Amino acid sequence: MSNKNDSIILELKNVTKRFGNLVAVNDVSLSLEQGKLATFLGPSGCGKTTLLRAISGFSEPDEGEIVLDGQAITGIPPNDRDTAMVFQNYALFPHMTVAQNIGFGLRVRKKPKREIDAEIERLLDLVQMEGLGNRKPHELSGGQQQRVALARALSLHPKILLLDEPLSNLDANLRISMREEVRKLQRRLELTIVFVTHDQEEAMSISDVLVVMDHGIVKQIGAPTEVYEYPIDEFVANFIGHVNFFAGEVVDILGNEMTFQISQGKLKLEMPPFQVSVGDKLKAVVRPESIAVVRAEAELTDMDNVLTGRVEQAMYIGSVMRFTITVGDQTVYVDESDPQYRGIFAEGQEVKLILKKRIHMLTN
Ligand SMILES: Nc1ncnc2c1ncn2[C@@H]1O[C@H](COP(=O)(O)OP(=O)(O)OP(=O)(O)O)[C@@H](O)[C@H]1O
Ligand SMILES: [Mg+2]
Incomplete structure (x- = not known):
């Protein structure tokens, strides 16, 4: 094409x-x-x-x-x-x-x-x-x-x-x-x-x-x-594959970065490749493999885009471990390709999730 x-x-x-x-x-x-x-x-x-x-x-x-x-x-x-x-x-x-x-x-x-x-x-x-x-x-x-x-x-x-x-x-x-x-x-x-x-x-x-x-x-x-x-x-x-959506609102714009308010917290994200203004409602599209999970005790001060959640389920699906994690009012899926290395989280365990700064955004 x-x-x-x-x-x-x-x-x-x-x-x-x-x-x-x-x-x-x-x-x-x-x-x-x-x-x-x-x-x-x-x-x-x-x-x-x-x-x-x-x-x-x-x-x-x-x-x-x-x-x-x-x-x-x-x-x-x-x-x-x-x-x-x-x-x-x-x-x-x-x-x-x-x-x-x-x-x-x-x-x-x-x-x-x-x-x-x-x-x-x-x-x-x-x-x-x-x-x-x-x-x-x-x-x-x-x-x-x-x-x-x-x-x-x-x-x-x-x-x-x-x-x-x-x-x-x-x-x-x-x-x-x-x-x-x-x-x-x-x-x-x-x-x-x-x-x-x-x-x-x-x-x-x-x-x-x-x-x-x-x-x-x-x-x-x-x-x-x-x-x-x-x-x-x-x-x-x-x-096409599994996906998490985070609905939210642009609450601040500074240079090439915007603050995106979702119900579970504030995210600092790169500006999407289209015009956005404060007050715009958008949807962040985050694939399960693009989220990192760490123990709740991990020191992540000064780090942006950290959410807290609780593991509901941990399940092997083929080559990855899929964690189902409750974050506020939402269920979030996270895939970990090497849980032996990163740590296996038990069901019920409190964890922190780290999202990237560059996230694909939808306007609808
Ligand atoms: N000869 C026909 N007469 C009436 N309706 C038809 C006819 N052929 C297809 N349809 C309808 O047209 C729509 C599209 O059908 P089509 O066979 O192209 O779907 P498909 O995408 O190939 O689905 P599948 O993955 O199940 O094969 C369906 O709602 C189907 O019921
Ligand atoms: Mg067909």
């Missing part, structure tokens, strides 16, 4: 799709650069599949235009678009072998048999399924079926590959290794991919660009770190 028009492969211009009274996709505009992996991310029913189907031609938008590689493709049937789609349930043909599945599109396009056979071999190799061409889909694991679906989609050399929750049927470990494979293949072949998921961790880890959707609307477009660190509103902040 940049201004360099020559590298833009896909453009959506004010795309709207309705089902009766329901606006499934609402005036969506975006552009996608060639060779990038963009992910549509959002809760169930937000319009991800509908948008993908509009790009692939399986359904037509009611309004707006879709431009692929400089050509308006709205109205062109799916088979005549340079797109390939892998569906949510990856839909292999059960009666066909792996090789027949992969070669299907090429046979439909009446390619010579020798060419098709060579292409099947190349694709089997590409997705690490050498020697399995004669199997039927039911003789494959979920991950292998997924690879076949991917190979079949790649057989037509699409300008853009559309993957609708391609990993959702796989167990957790396979899901992670398959997403790494998809990403490697995408980078190696410089494929342009639109990937759909409602799994925020998957989206964060695989994408060049995140497109966060809600109720048919695009909420925010950006690199994963940008969306994580600077979510545009509470919905995006909540949807």
Whole structure:
């Protein structure tokens, strides 16, 4: 997503799709650069599949235009678009072998048999399924079926590959290794991919660009770190990872620093990158890993942004310890990646929390 028009492969211009009274996709505009992996991310029913189907031609938008590689493709049937789609349930043909599945599109396009056979071999190799061409889909694991679906989609050399929750049927470990494979293949072949998921961790880890959707609307477009660190509103902040909000008021401004009054105390913060005045009500967005916890007895005189609280719960979640801490009238989540080093706090223990000076602020 940049201004360099020559590298833009896909453009959506004010795309709207309705089902009766329901606006499934609402005036969506975006552009996608060639060779990038963009992910549509959002809760169930937000319009991800509908948008993908509009790009692939399986359904037509009611309004707006879709431009692929400089050509308006709205109205062109799916088979005549340079797109390939892998569906949510990856839909292999059960009666066909792996090789027949992969070669299907090429046979439909009446390619010579020798060419098709060579292409099947190349694709089997590409997705690490050498020697399995004669199997039927039911003789494959979920991950292998997924690879076949991917190979079949790649057989037509699409300008853009559309993957609708391609990993959702796989167990957790396979899901992670398959997403790494998809990403490697995408980078190696410089494929342009639109990937759909409602799994925020998957989206964060695989994408060049995140497109966060809600109720048919695009909420925010950006690199994963940008969306994580600077979510545009509470919905995006909540949807991408865990977050604490501190609502408050600007009560003083001095140079590049403001005093932000929250119900639990006063914070001294860097000025946000937008105009603020005394009296403005804002919301501070603080990720659980951006707060430090120390013992209540720790000497922190002269230190700003220290709040006091009481540990309600301490819980291991994967690689971090998550503390649930009551601070005044609010529950605050703090993640500690190395509790052995920093100290494990018991439930019921009084603690101090230290917040940074640079905090992302929301105006709404
Ligand atoms: N053919 C249809 N007829 C009527 N309503 C539809 C149709 N297809 C989708 N919808 C509705 O449009 C909205 C968007 O659906 P869509 O399938 O795009 O969501 P999604 O983001 O892909 O969700 P999920 O994550 O569950 O797959 C939903 O409210 C859905 O019920
Ligand atoms: Mg869907």
